[in-house]
Amino acid sequence: MSQNLLQLHPLLSEEEMLREIERLRVERKAVILAHNYQRPEVQRIADFVGDSLGLARKAAETDAEVIVFAGVHFMAETAAVLNPSKTVLLPNLEAGCSLADTLTAADVRAWKAQNPDGLVVVYVNTTADVKAEADYCVTSGNAVQVVASLPEDRKIFFAPDMFLAAHVERQTGRKLDVWLGECHVHAGIRPEHIDAQRAEHPEAEFLIHPECGCASHAIYNFPDTPLLSTEGMIHHARRSEASAFIVVTETDMVHRLEQEVPGKTFIPVHRSARCEYMKMITLENVYETLRDLSNRVSVAPELAERALKPIERMIAIG
Template identity: 45%
Template sequence: MSIIAPPQNPLAYERQLREAVHQHHAIILAHNYQPAWIKRVADITGDSLYLSQQARDTDATTIVFCGVRFMAETAKLLSPHKRVVLPADDAECSLADSITAADLLAWRAQHPEAIVVAYVNTSAAVKALSDVCCTSSNAPEVVSSIPAEREILFLPDQFLGAHVQRVTGHPNMHIWMGECHVHADISPDRLRAKMNEYPSASLMVHPECGCTTSTLYELADSAQDRVRFLSTNQMIAEARKTTQDHVLVATEVGILSDLRAANPRVHFEAVNPRAECPYMNRITPERLLESLTSTRDEISLDETVVGQARRAVERMVDPSLRIWTRP
């Protein structure tokens, strides 16, 4: 799927949008993978953890979440009395879809005393059956908070799970074999070809990527000044301070506009230039504007699911709530 074209008259569109945002006491949140024209009109951009916190803390009564469904659901979990809208019917996520509530129930039955750590890239129904959520940036911290003798069911991303297990050394992790089809296609072969082509370039890798192999870890261990495993927000922070001239980026290509804006001097290059998430590109200019006034795009969740899933999300953003006792 090609990227949705930006508005033909950006100034007029942005004026209309800002007027509607003000009128409806709204805020526009945009994930770093969103196309540049959406991030330009957003009030706040960031990764999943940051946007989850902003959704919780804002005093706006309407949250327009430009991302995919699980992100808007997470905002609704933290702000159940606010109106949360996702300006696209079909902004799903292949990773979130790789595990269902029924899958998790069956898995938990096999490990009844395990603690379930759910990557935030999951549906509200899956979060409701989990003990704690995590993001790519705080997953090692969350897993490290769990005693070594406790079993962990980590879901759904196999590459992030393997990365976290390596970083933390937790001895009792079971990892679900899910993946983001976009990140999985950033493969070891693609990475190897790019690094052979540019042997002096540094590398920023999102831990969801399929290229997170033992070879890459060995490279990271031997060349710590050149290789970083980072979340999207961490990539932007790294971009601002890097002294490198050429940086290879292993993640969804929507972030390149943020990296280039953060440090125009550096040449940021995608490891896989076709790593474009079709679900992150579902929002049209017309739909974004319409979402402020229409009920069509409003996120609605079952009250029981909200109560159960909110506990797991709150444990993600507040470490003091991670008190682990046996069931």
């Protein structure tokens, strides 16, 4: 279908749009990366679906000329830092992150000014300018390992997720200076949601993300339940003898689990656990972004150079 024909007939059927996305992917020498929390139809068109760490690794490895990042803004920024010579596109520039928005570079600098010998560990869910102030960048999958490896005589600022920080403190025995930020999706998962699903599905195992505000409730009431990154959920579900799992994170993680671990049942903890920002990415804006090479995300070279070191440490660990 020619560009002129597309302009004359902008309203494509889903089938036509999928064909155009495939054609443009080849024509643009593009790769499509999608986060676990994306809509199922967006996950299905991606070359790779994963968590923040997996997507960062794929962004670092790709030889594609164009990276279409079906995720949120800080993820596209990370890809841009890792690929300064490539075109990184975010299908909807409004796709932000409530957790990343809680912390600024000025907040980190203020802590560093008061703790000149301290170390700054930031979650990947942060902006590039925050990462540029950090010593280490982590994901939920390697945060415990990173903090456990740091010198015990150094003060540690851990930001911005307070629930992940609490998990790291429990696992490492380290006392951290914690920024009191939270993800609106995970904070909204309540103890009563967990209790209701356990009552309805007593045979099911829990898959609980450490960002959840209900994590302490789960640990106290179900002490054998591990807290797992999204990749950890997949590995655990594969190994487990259980046939049913209650998924305590964003609802569309269920789709990826169903694809990766067929034959088992995955139950979302609550239908309200939806990231409004992730859902801003649609097939339509993936198609339009590929068609027009629009919505480019870039990071200033000086800032990217400073942010690169903690990002590379994140990719290398865990």
